[in-house]
Amino acid sequence: MLTSGPERVAEVNLDAIVHNVRTIRSLIGERTLIAVIKADAYGHGAAGIAQTVLDAGADALGLVHVREALALRAVGIDAPLMAWLHTPSTDFVRAVQEGIILGASGWDLEAIAYAAQQVGAVARVHLKIDTGLGRNGCTPADWPSFTARAKELQDAGLIAVEGIFTHLAVADEPDRKETDQQLDVFENMVSQARAAGLNPELIHAANTPGTFTAADKETGEILLGNGVRVGLGLYGLSPLAGVTSGDLNLRPAMTVSTRVNSVKEVPAGQGVSYGLNYSTPHATTLALIPVGYADGVPRVATGAPVRLYPNGKAEPRTYPVVGRIAMDQMVIDLGEPGLSAPEHGYLGARAVLFGEGENPPVEEWADAAGTINYEIVTRISPRVARVHTTDKDA
Numbered sequence: 001m002l003t004s005g006p007e008r009v010a011e012v013n014l015d016a017i018v019h020n021v022r023t024i025r026s027l028i029g030e031r032t033l034i035a036v037i038k039a040d041a042y043g044h045g046a047a048g049i050a051q052t053v054l055d056a057g058a059d060a061l062g063l064v065h066v067r068e069a070l071a072l073r074a075v076g077i078d079a080p081l082m083a084w085l086h087t088p089s090t091d092f093v094r095a096v097q098e099g100i101i102l103g104a105s106g107w108d109l110e111a112i113a114y115a116a117q118q119v120g121a122v123a124r125v126h127l128k129i130d131t132g133l134g135r136n137g138c139t140p141a142d143w144p145s146f147t148a149r150a151k152e153l154q155d156a157g158l159i160a161v162e163g164i165f166t167h168l169a170v171a172d173e174p175d176r177k178e179t180d181q182q183l184d185v186f187e188n189m190v191s192q193a194r195a196a197g198l199n200p201e202l203i204h205a206a207n208t209p210g211t212f213t214a215a216d217k218e219t220g221e222i223l224l225g226n227g228v229r230v231g232l233g234l235y236g237l238s239p240l241a242g243v244t245s246g247d248l249n250l251r252p253a254m255t256v257s258t259r260v261n262s263v264k265e266v267p268a269g270q271g272v273s274y275g276l277n278y279s280t281p282h283a284t285t286l287a288l289i290p291v292g293y294a295d296g297v298p299r300v301a302t303g304a305p306v307r308l309y310p311n312g313k314a315e316p317r318t319y320p321v322v323g324r325i326a327m328d329q330m331v332i333d334l335g336e337p338g339l340s341a342p343e344h345g346y347l348g349a350r351a352v353l354f355g356e357g358e359n360p361p362v363e364e365w366a367d368a369a370g371t372i373n374y375e376i377v378t379r380i381s382p383r384v385a386r387v388h389t390t391d392k393d394a
């Protein structure tokens with residue numbers, strides 16, 4: 001009954017990630033692929049997969065914080081790294097020293113230039129335009145003065161404007177017209193920047209949904225620019241409602257599992273977990289699954305699926321979580337009494353919350369929690385071991 005290996009594990013299949021990079025490459029041709037591995041690669045372990053995505057054909061890595069980029073440099077990643085969300089406390093000096101490509105939206109351009117002056121090196125910069133998302137990025141109104149200033153700083157030898165980019169608001173809803181409107185503004189602003197004397201090489205707008213829907217859009221060429229920033233697709237997940245990973249030729253890379261750590265017989269009317277919101281309808285067997293919200297399992301996701309792989313004569317099957325999900329554990333009702341006997345093999349059974357193949361898709365957890373697949377994988381907590389696997393391990 002004792003088994004080896006981690007008790008709670010997010011296995012990340014590197015062969016799936018390689019497959020996904022190739023799928024993305026087939027959509028974008030020779031364009032630059034900025035593989036977005038911010039937020040610890042959406043929970044997949046950035047240090048562990050950075051080299052995999054580069055070897056599979058990514059040209060650069062996208063981060064949000066300079067700290068995230070510096071952490072990758074510290075583990076020996078010498079590929080181009082880009083970071084685009086700064087605060088006045090951001091360590092621009094280290095960023096320039098380490099050659100991090102910096103997105104600049106406004107005030108940060110001056111801070112970057114100042115750091116470059118201190119370091120005595122040229123800061124690599126991509127200017128960001130707010131074409132409609134309403135977050136960071138320079139507004140169209142401020143763009144003429146912003147680009148003029150960038151040109152001055154470039155002429156002074158402090159920065160090199162290597163790219164221009166924007167971020168899309170509704171690319172995951174391909175029928176909405178706002179994407180075309182954003183791209184229209186984008187194209188205009190890029191022309192203005194060139195007219196102002198800048199010569200940016202890399203023009204990028206598309207995220208995962210933009211990249212996967214570009215072929216169906218009239219604005220597809222502008223959408224793909226000559227580079228894309230793809231995050232979710234690397235991990236094999238679909239950003240489009242009603243479209244599965246398989247539909248996009250993607251393989252979900254992460255499988256989250258643990259082991260059943262208690263199996264017991266209970267009578268009808270047994271309350272389950274805090275609040276006693278679930279009561280067994282008849283005598284049955286309960287199995288305890290030792291993960292909860294401290295592991296990143298959303299507390300609100302009662303009813304979400306867990307697939308059990310018994311070690312005995314019982315068949316693998318998927319069950320809904322019953323009762324409240326607690327900090328460390330949750331319960332499933334096996335549906336009938338008498339299943340605690342060892343021959344059924346439930347104690348120690350592998351319990352998979354989501355993963356590839358027959359396992360529940362992460363989207364079922366997202367639906368149960370009222371959120372999106374991005375959030376479920378990203379929030380799996382450090383209490384769950386990340387283990388990188390390949391198809392051979394399956």
Ligand SMILES: *Cc1c(COP(=O)(O)O)cnc(C)c1O
Pocket residue numbers: 036038064084167206207208209229230231232233239
């Ligand atoms: C996170 C992020 C992306 C990646 O988005 P996906 O939908 O995961 O591909 C691209 N660009 C910016 C600016 C981002 O912050």
